[in-house]
Amino acid sequence: MSEKLKVGIGGLGAIGLTLARAIADGTLPDLTLGAVSARDAEKAKGNLAAIGAEAPIVPLESLAETCDIVVECAPASVFETIARPAIETGRIFVPVSIGALLNHMDLVDRAKDTGARLVLPTGALIGLDAVRAAAEGEIESVTLETRKPPLGLAGAPYLVENDISVERLNEAKKVFEGNAREAAKGFPANVNVAAALSLAGVGPERTSVEIWADPDVTRNTHTIRVEADSARFTMTIENIPTEENPKTGKITALSVIATLRRLTAPLTAGT
Ligand SMILES: NC(=O)C1=CN([C@@H]2O[C@H](COP(=O)(O)OP(=O)(O)OC[C@H]3O[C@@H](n4cnc5c(N)ncnc54)[C@H](O)[C@@H]3O)[C@@H](O)[C@H]2O)C=CC1
Ligand SMILES: O=C([O-])CC(=O)C(=O)O
Incomplete structure (x- = not known):
């Protein structure tokens, strides 16, 4: 052995x-x-x-x-x-x-x-197998939409620098729209998934990211949408937070x- x-x-x-x-x-x-x-x-x-x-x-x-x-x-x-x-x-x-x-x-x-x-x-993401396969052909667009309970985003550098509050929300609020590189910089403890998606697919500049502070979700929820010459797909994962670190899905x-x-x-x- x-x-x-x-x-x-x-x-x-x-x-x-x-x-x-x-x-x-x-x-x-x-x-x-x-x-x-x-x-x-x-x-x-x-x-x-x-x-x-x-x-x-x-x-x-x-x-x-x-x-x-x-x-x-x-x-x-x-x-x-x-x-x-x-x-x-x-x-x-x-x-x-x-x-x-x-x-x-x-x-x-x-x-x-x-x-x-x-x-x-x-x-914490889903579907990087399909993204990698699609990237062997031509990918037109990749987007990630992340929805988190507002407290899971509180304190992120992008929110602090831009004076964006996620307190006492009654409805979902889009707090960021940009590419994966900007998302990873602005939300370093939150969107590792955006970075992983970008490296599996078309790179950090061409991967679009939206982040929502959503009082209606209890799970960290990530949806990816891909448009490629081989397929179109949309996938969502709803992560149960760990007890040790609510920012991290089990x-x-x-x-x-x-x-x-x-x-x-x-x-x-x-x-
Ligand atoms: N790729 C993905 O999909 C995901 C990535 N993450 C990332 O994974 C990383 C770890 O996440 P968790 O385990 O939830 O974090 P955690 O906060 O529960 O654990 C991190 C550990 O590192 C230790 N640590 C800090 N400084 C250290 C040092 N100088 N030397 C040795 N140990 C040190 C801490 O004491 C702590 O035990 C984070 O950067 C997080 O953002 C989290 C969730 C999903
Ligand atoms: O959903 C999760 O568990 C964590 C997350 O977004 C990330 O670190 O990218």
Whole structure:
């Protein structure tokens, strides 16, 4: 039997801790936990013990030293600290703060030289298989409409800078319209999905994004609409927020688990 691949997890929050649990309990039998990084090492020790996991706790920049796969599950502000060593060391790098990746696309060029691979989960979104397939032909337009409970958007830099209030809304309010690059900059903790969609399809400049603060939704709801020479499609996902972080849908961690599973699976379904 070949040796298990070692996974390093940067950030043990809503996504990272769920992934650590899935590795520790054998959900991903070809993988083992190589190392983790956490802001609070003592708390992390307790969290790992509670899920029956054992792994050294190392600084973010050291994950790539010992791990074959580095999974970034941290705030966007420390993205580069995790990503750059993983790319320089030729690892498989799985990011979830995909909005942050848009500011570091030089890493993709660098990966060509080091042999690293960037593998982006669909995350909280839907349908990137169809978008990637359509992008092999001609795509005319891609739009993302995101609707969130107003509190899930509060504090976003774009709202603060433009003095847009999402308090006491009686009806849905469109708070942003622009492209995916502008959306990722203005809403760094909210529209990783826009960045992922753009990288699967026609790039951040040509991917249109609308963000709505909607008092009638309790779930983070994303609709993608694609017009291409092969097909027209519209898909919607309604994400149940995690208990740990209401900004993050439960399916995100599952998407990361599914992404890691297909790295070693003898059969994969979906493009
Ligand atoms: N791609 C997608 O579809 C989605 C991406 N996300 C993004 O994924 C990322 C993680 O999300 P969550 O797990 O919900 O966040 P979270 O806030 O629950 O967890 C982040 C963890 O990183 C830790 N951390 C912060 N600074 C650190 C440091 N310097 N060193 C080590 N650990 C540190 C925090 O203590 C926390 O435990 C965020 O950037 C979020 O925006 C979230 C949802 C969907
Ligand atoms: O819907 C979610 O779970 C989170 C989200 O929009 C994102 O981070 O892009």
